[in-house]
Amino acid sequence: MKIAIIGIGFVADYYMTTLANYPQLELGGVYDRDPVRLKQFSDHYKVSTYPSFEAILADEEIVIVVNLTTPENHYSLSKQALEAGKHVYCEKPLAMRYEEAAELVAIAERQDLTLASAPANALSAAHELVAGTLDKIGKPRLVYAEMEDGPVFRANWQQWRSVSGARWPGLHEFEVGCTLEHAGYALSWLVSLFGPVESLSAFSALTFPDKGPETEAMAMAPDFSAGCLLFRSGVIARLTCGLAAPRNRSLTILGDGGTITVNDLWDHRSPVYLETVTAGRSLRTRLFERLEIRLKHFLPWKPLPGRRLSYEHSAKPSKLPAYPSQIDFAGGIAAQAAAIELGKPLFSSGRVALHITELALALNNAGSLPQPYRMQSTF
Numbered sequence: 001m002k003i004a005i006i007g008i009g010f011v012a013d014y015y016m017t018t019l020a021n022y023p024q025l026e027l028g029g030v031y032d033r034d035p036v037r038l039k040q041f042s043d044h045y046k047v048s049t050y051p052s053f054e055a056i057l058a059d060e061e062i063v064i065v066v067n068l069t070t071p072e073n074h075y076s077l078s079k080q081a082l083e084a085g086k087h088v089y090c091e092k093p094l095a096m097r098y099e100e101a102a103e104l105v106a107i108a109e110r111q112d113l114t115l116a117s118a119p120a121n122a123l124s125a126a127h128e129l130v131a132g133t134l135d136k137i138g139k140p141r142l143v144y145a146e147m148e149d150g151p152v153f154r155a156n157w158q159q160w161r162s163v164s165g166a167r168w169p170g171l172h173e174f175e176v177g178c179t180l181e182h183a184g185y186a187l188s189w190l191v192s193l194f195g196p197v198e199s200l201s202a203f204s205a206l207t208f209p210d211k212g213p214e215t216e217a218m219a220m221a222p223d224f225s226a227g228c229l230l231f232r233s234g235v236i237a238r239l240t241c242g243l244a245a246p247r248n249r250s251l252t253i254l255g256d257g258g259t260i261t262v263n264d265l266w267d268h269r270s271p272v273y274l275e276t277v278t279a280g281r282s283l284r285t286r287l288f289e290r291l292e293i294r295l296k297h298f299l300p301w302k303p304l305p306g307r308r309l310s311y312e313h314s315a316k317p318s319k320l321p322a323y324p325s326q327i328d329f330a331g332g333i334a335a336q337a338a339a340i341e342l343g344k345p346l347f348s349s350g351r352v353a354l355h356i357t358e359l360a361l362a363l364n365n366a367g368s369l370p371q372p373y374r375m376q377s378t379f
């Protein structure tokens with residue numbers, strides 16, 4: 001299936017790295033409004049370019065338009081592509097306003113097109129392993145999800161470059177906010193495992209307004225959010241997202257019969273641990289607890305509870321980006337292409353993508369919304 005990419009900034013290199021995992025996807029070409037960046041990218045990867053976005057839409061061989069532009073451009077460009085009869089795979093969020101995201105989904109349904117949204121980490125081997133293990137902990141009751149990326153603004157981010165030479169768009173990320181940029185990585189897991197959210201109570205704030213040179217006069221989005229999500233299935237989840245606390249992208253699921261712990265939601269084959277009530281606490285856990293009692297103080301580091309599960313039936317993709325983004329980014333496009341060819345619905349598209357977008361927007365904009373917030377979308 002032939003695809004085209006619009007927007008070839010920093011994240012586009014992650015897609016190009018993992019596109020090699022899917023020979024069934026053919027890249028027809030790329031386009032970016034920055035001609036210098038377009039040449040830099042095409043020279044590096046030896047790929048064809050389009051003279052304009054309209055040229056992509058006019059190419060009858062292109063089936064999927066991959067929208068990797070900045071978030072504020074997602075709505076308008078995805079809308080143009082859908083109205084031109086193209087399926088769309090869009091980076092998160094679908095749009096910066098719920099009404100716009102809902103309009104995109106309505107257009108896709110009316111045109112009988114697939115509108116899918118990143119992130120693709122819920123298609124990971126780790127997610128498959130967790131989904132197949134849930135029954136071992138009985139009914140899930142409580143979930144802790146962390147999406148903390150560490151104090152990025154204190155790092156030397158001005159010097160960060162992608163493989164093909166793109167600058168990391170730090171200033172723009174601070175303007176958009178870590179919740180809209182990162183919450184989807186946790187939300188995609190949560191809704192695929194536990195279904196739609198009924199309501200959430202959230203808080204968001206700009207906690208560090210000074211993020212270094214060039215940020216003094218910027219209008220920045222919240223750099224911290226926390227939300228408690230009530231799922232229609234009865235599960236309750238707490239999700240935190242930030243740019244200051246130590247890096248932590250873990251997921252902990254607590255059920256009647258035990259606990260599942262995922263070490264890193266950004267790792268395609270993250271270590272996953274299972275602790276069951278019937279099996280009791282692991283020897284390592286008991287030893288650390290005894291050591292704390294003997295030392296008479298809390299140990300800041302402990303082994304994850306339970307035994308580490310094995311990946312017996314999941315092959316690792318041949319190409320993944322380097323740490324910390326070890327996600328099979330192109331896997332989402334491949335899943336969309338397979339669904340289109342088979343004429344079957346894709347779980348992560350349409351109303352599910354809208355639901356995740358609404359959740360991210362509700363978390364990010366918590367200060368201006370009534371609490372608890374009642375979800376408008378469902379699936």
